[in-house]
Amino acid sequence: MLVVASENGKVGIGAAIEILRAGGSALDAVEAATREVERNEHDHSVGVGGYPNILGEVELDASIMEGATRQAGAVAAIRGFPHPISVARAILDKLPHHVLLAGEGAAQFAAEHGFEPMTLLTPEAEAAWRRVTQRPGFAGASLTVQARMAQDPEKTVGTVDFLALDDHGHIASAVSTSGWAFKYPGRVGDSPIIGAGNYCDDRYGACACTGLGELSIRASLARMTVAALARGLSVSEACHETMADLALLPLPATIPPAMSMVAIDRHGNHGGFTLAEGLKYVWQDGTMAEAATEERTQILLG
Ligand code: ASP
Numbered sequence: 077m078l079v080v081a082s083e084n085g086k087v088g089i090g091a092a093i094e095i096l097r098a099g100g101s102a103l104d105a106v107e108a109a110t111r112e113v114e115r116n117e118h119d120h121s122v123g124v125g126g127y128p129n130i131l132g133e134v135e136l137d138a139s140i141m142e143g144a145t146r147q148a149g150a151v152a153a154i155r156g157f158p159h160p161i162s163v164a165r166a167i168l169d170k171l172p173h174h175v176l177l178a179g180e181g182a183a184q185f186a187a188e189h190g191f192e193p194m195t196l197l198t199p200e201a202e203a204a205w206r207r208v209t210q211r212p213g214f215a216g217a218s219l220t221v222q223a224r225m226a227q228d229p230e231k232t233v234g235t236v237d238f239l240a241l242d243d244h245g246h247i248a249s250a251v252s253t254s255g256w257a258f259k260y261p262g263r264v265g266d267s268p269i270i271g272a273g274n275y276c277d278d279r280y281g282a283c284a285c286t287g288l289g290e291l292s293i294r295a296s297l298a299r300m301t302v303a304a305l306a307r308g309l310s311v312s313e314a315c316h317e318t319m320a321d322l323a324l325l326p327l328p329a330t331i332p333p334a335m336s337m338v339a340i341d342r343h344g345n346h347g348g349f350t351l352a353e354g355l356k357y358v359w360q361d362g363t364m365a366e367a368a369t370e371e372r373t374q375i376l377l378g
Pocket of ligand 1: 233234235253254255256264265266267273285286287288289290
């Protein structure tokens with residue numbers, strides 16, 4: 077058994093391992109682990125306490141995928157529910173054929189299935205948003221201009237990724253995020269897009285992303301990485317190949333090429349990769365008392 081996560085997944089990895097040790101499924105493990113991060117108010121990139129959009133509303137994206145069947149559930153820009161990963165799981169379990177629900181429809185589905193609504197904007201996150209809105213020239217500007225003005229240095233990034241391999245040889249993956257801080261209302265990143273920020277397949281492995289989601293959407297990053305594993309590449313070779321493809325995407329000069337991935341193959345080989353410097357990931361297998369924190373391999377785009 078194995079669980080691999082982005083570094084902020086450290087608070088949840090124990091919950092996943094506990095489920096796997098008890099003989100539970102990879103799918104249950106990644107959901108439970110993600111919920112621990114979603115409830116962590118100090119993480120401003122996921123769930124409760126996540127930074128809001130430019131209007132001060134917290135909009136969450138999440139997806140969960142089962143490698144045995146390649147069934148998936150996802151929610152995009154859902155407001156008012158603290159555990160989007162469990163809403164995504166309920167879509168996978170209960171709604172025939174559907175994969176992704178967005179906005180109002182996602183909230184309606186969550187309410188219908190008994191999920192408890194709550195206020196997601198914490199005082200700390202609200203204060204960060206207010207600081208942005210008080211910048212000179214902000215008031216009165218169009219939302220497009222405001223969303224541009226709200227970019228660095230206040231912008232925070234982050235997403236939680238979990239990949240798990242259980243003792244039955246099944247793989248699952250989960251991704252949850254509040255997206256880019258102070259984003260345009262309704263902006264949906266890669267996290268709920270199956271194939272972009274999240275993909276798994278029992279036959280080959282799994283991959284999940286954090287970073288500028290528009291890049292992984294445009295490059296189908298998670299799917300392409302699993303497809304590279306299917307061609308027999310190692311985890312490292314697969315991630316190098318798909319990250320290299322990002323170099324061909326034209327980007328506004330103001331946006332740093334932010335992208336990171338975690339990936340596993342079906343044998344339990346794993347790795348963390350990033351275009352940035354100094355980022356880490358965490359992993360734990362059934363023999364370990366606690367998670368290990370590992371440097372991600374930095375990939376430099378030529
Ligand atoms: N990938 C997320 C998104 O684009 C954000 C992040 O990981 O920083 O919404």
